[in-house]
Amino acid sequence: MIFSRKKPKTYSLTAKGIQVASILEKIHKLTVETLVAATRFVNYKETSYLPTPDTSYISEAEKQRKHTR
Numbered sequence: 001m002i003f004s005r006k007k008p009k010t011y012s013l014t015a016k017g018i019q020v021a022s023i024l025e026k027i028h029k030l031t032v033e034t035l036v037a038a039t040r041f042v043n044y045k046e047t048s049y050l051p052t053p054d055t056s057y058i059s060e061a062e063k064q065r066k067h068t069r
Contacts, residue, residue, distance in 0.1 A: 013021060
């Protein structure tokens with residue numbers, strides 16, 4: 001006996017699936033760009049010494065003590 005295949009061997013995304021995949025890809029690219037920019041900002045030596053308006057300034061010695069605990 002020979003049976004015919006009712007389901008296709010390959011599958012494809014629906015229009016909605018393609019749209020979701022496109023949005024997810026754009027979010028991924030934006031996230032990677034943000035991560036790279038944030039890493040550059042954090043690694044920039046002088047920025048670690050700049051106080052920000054919403055946080056109190058912590059001296060370098062206090063930072064070292066917190067990291068060694």
